Amino acid sequence: MKKSVDRRDFLKGAAVTGAAALVPDAMAAQAPSPATPAPAAQGPRAGAAPTPARELDPGLDPESLVLDRSGGDFMVDVLKSLNIEYVASNPGSSFRGIHESIINYGGNKMPEFITCLHEESSVAMAHGYFKVEGKPMAVLAHGTVGLQHASMAIYNAYCDRVPVYILAGNSLDATMRRPGVEWAHSVQDAAAMVRDYTKWDDNPYSLPHFAESAVRAYKIAMTPPMSPVVIVLDGGLQEDPIQPEVASKLRVPRLTTATPPQGDAGAVAAAAQLLVNAQNPVIVADRLARTPAGIAKLVELAEALQAPVIDQHGRMNFPSKHPLNQTENGGPLIAGADVILGLELTDFWGTVNAFRDSLHRSSRSRIRTGTKLISITSVDLATKSNFQDFQRYPEVDVAMAADAEATLPQLTEAVRKLVTADRTTAFQARRTRLEQAHARGREAARNEAMHAWDASPISTARMAAEIWAQIKTEDWSLVSESGNSSGWVFRLWDFDKHYQHLGDSGGAGVGYGAPAAVGAALANKKYGRISVNIQGDGDMLYAPGVLWTAAHHKIPLLTVMHNNRGYHQEVMHIQRMANRHQRGITNWHIGTMIDNPNVDFAKIAQGMGVYAEGPITNPNDLGPAIQRALAIVKKGEPALVDVVTQPR
Amino acid sequence: MTKIFLGIATAALMTAALGAQEPAQKPAPAAAAAPAGNIETGKKLWVSVGCWQCHGYEGQGGAAGPRLSARNLPFAGFSAYVRRPTNQMPPYTEKVVPNADLAHIFAYLQSRPAPPQTVPALLK
Secondary structure (H helix, E strand, O other): OOOOOOOHHHHHHHHHHHHHOOOOHHHHHHOOOOOOOOOOOOOOOOOOOOOOOOOOOOOOOOOOOOOOOEHHHHHHHHHHHOOOOEEEEOOOHHHHHHHHHHHHHOOOOOOEEEEOOOHHHHHHHHHHHHHHHOOOOEEEEEOOHHHHHHHHHHHHHHHOOOOOEEEEEEOOOHHHOOOOHHHHOOOOOHHHHHHHHOOEEEOOOOHHHHHHHHHHHHHHHHOOOOOOEEEEEEHHHHHOEOOHHHHOOOOOOOOOOOOOOOOOHHHHHHHHHHHHHOOOEEEEEOOOOOOOHHHHHHHHHHHHHOOOEEEOOOOOOOOOOOOOEOHHHHHHHHHHOOEEEEEOOOOHHHHHEEEEOOOOOEEEEOOOOOOEEEEEOHHHHOOOOOOOOOOOOOOOOEEEOOOHHHHHHHHHHHHHHHOOHHHHHHHHHHHHHHHHHHHHHHHHHHHHHOOOOOOOOEOHHHHHHHHHHHHOOOOEEEOOOOHHHOOHHHHHOOOOOHHHEOOOOOOOOOOOHHHHHHHHHHHHHOOOOEEEEEEEHHHHOOOOOHHHHHHHOOOOEEEEEEEOOEOHHHHHHHHHHHHHHOOOOOOOOOOOEOOOOOOOHHHHHHHOOOEEEEEEOOHHHHHHHHHHHHHHHHOOOEEEEEEEEOOO | OOOOOHHHHHHHHHHHHHHHHHHHOOOOOHHHHOOOOOHHHHHHHHHHOOHHHHHOOOOOOEOOEOOOOOOOOOHHHHHHHHHOOOOOOOOOOOOOOOHHHHHHHHHHHHHOOOOOOOOOHHHO
16 A cells, blocks of 8 residues: 555564574665665765665655554444444464454454464354354454455355454555565455455545445445455555545544335235135245244244245254144155245245256256245345356246345234134144144154164264253253254254254355354353254364364363264265265275274364363263263363264 | 155155056066075165165165165065166166166065064163
8 A cells, every 4th residue: 555654664663683694795785774764856876886776655654563443443433333242264464464453452352363374264163153153253364374264254255154353464555564474475456365255345545435345345245145254454654654644534423224125015015915815825935034033024924924934954944842843754745736925035946946967967856836925035136147056947936136124024914814704714724733743753763863863973963862861951042054964963852043053054065164163152142042063074174273262262162073083075086986886886995085093073172271071982971971071161161071962 | 944854745646656667677576576685685785886875774764765674675666776776876877787786785674673572771
């Protein structure tokens, strides 16, 4: 930036002795002393070798070595106005200015600095945090190597429609960069590498520009479909003093978040008509409940229709014990439906079609001909091209490009207006059938859970039941993904609060689980909730340092390792390939298993300052181990129990 | 979202498909149709050829494949399905799992205990 102070002054001023010793004599003789600025206008002396002019910002007093208020301080004022509670980061020189402003000028509060050991962890923590707290957390990262490390986690958040507030350090003015590392850590357009999977970014040129962009970024990130955003912070802008003529212009713009878009009234009426007249309507919800209110709104719609709800678990959408929760009976319900309402579905096509992964890939419709499909999703408002997370094109009958949660009240109202006495009778009959099916589903799940009850490795059903027994009387929050343990938590536990389930990574980028759990637990901390993480072994090993972050910041979190000692999804893929080629069908372990030696997760955790037990192989040892770990968590600290488990 | 119940949801369907395939096999009473197999050998094969991956070490099933234990599957249908699965399961041809090995695997599955008679306290 133009206004950069010569940051080399730091070295020269503070360490002339040390640094000068490294400078060859001839050069040292030429180098101006910090106290005597080189006459900038002076040209090459006649007859002598040209003396390079010293590049120095004309706006700065070359005599001064200290300053009162830096640009970074103002940046902190702006972050405080946005109520950003935490900023997760590995420290990095490209943002040392704002780092120091956060801890000293800002008093390390709003935001508080959370020390991370990998940028992927920082972003995934912010991802998990948002899903509990409903507001973004900030991340600081180098605009180069930091964003590179962070990029997969940013992609996950993007796919999961989660806002992450990313501040990337950079040094734009080439003549002001320290030689060496600062060059390698500088970039023309830092946000370029993550632009495909962020919604907006900017590279502010001045502090007033920063203020406006910082507030705008927050607003854009929070407007559905929500998404990560990036603000690039120039080093000079962070570190330089606030010039008097700029100081007078500085103000923090007011934030007004946008109300999420509701479905068009005509489309809502058409949808209501279809739903009320349907014999077998089915509601499917994925990333529906953006906020706790989303659950209540869905219950109202479902009850207005007495229609079954299938929860695809992208968020906590519907109470497990509600009789209209028919997630267990999803397959037959979809097959028999005449109208299907999809609410923020990631994959509507995949919901109504079956796909066979065999030598000849094939698909078939899972629905009857003539079944009407209604979609409400904000993702229709912003679909990008390069990354293909948007799934196959679904042929629907009514498509509302709108936020489903915001649209539900209108839709429920429209449904209620159309319900006649006849329909009410039909709805009541449907309700009775569904209540029975719900009860049968719960019982069937319980009976299934009993198979392999005493097995070792421990069954995922037993693990889920053992954890549930210890937490069910607490105010708990499941902060992990649940896809890899056969969904037992949904079948055996009783979910009814929004923070009790947070969905999954979004982009299926492995390495999300552990840090997202720590971030969510950080958000749960001030409410005194017991955060529980059922943690895959492969995922944990991407960046286990986040355990240290949990210990360092005293984040209460119960981690129960679902340790099947491998990248099990890939084990199955390799098996599929070998079978298809009729060779080496016993070689599935090569390149997929994480054994020989077995990883000792308890030792890893202990080494990071986390209380840990395991590996536990006898199912009867599991309950007491969880109990002991839970006692630690209740004292406000993380704890881990390593459980050797069945594959799924 | 991950369709975690894929395997479980299709289990019932596949049982029906199995039934439909049976007439194609040599008609024989279910019990007599199962060739002799060794449980211990079957247990080792269950792991080495990968059945455990989707059906669990005990055949208890899960998101990746249906329960096969305590099912009373007839051998003919069992082997027909393993040879020519009709949905997500990868095929195991005779070239990689000879008939004799399949008989051991079947014996292992048959030996898996039924779940406890009384519901464990934790599940009540």
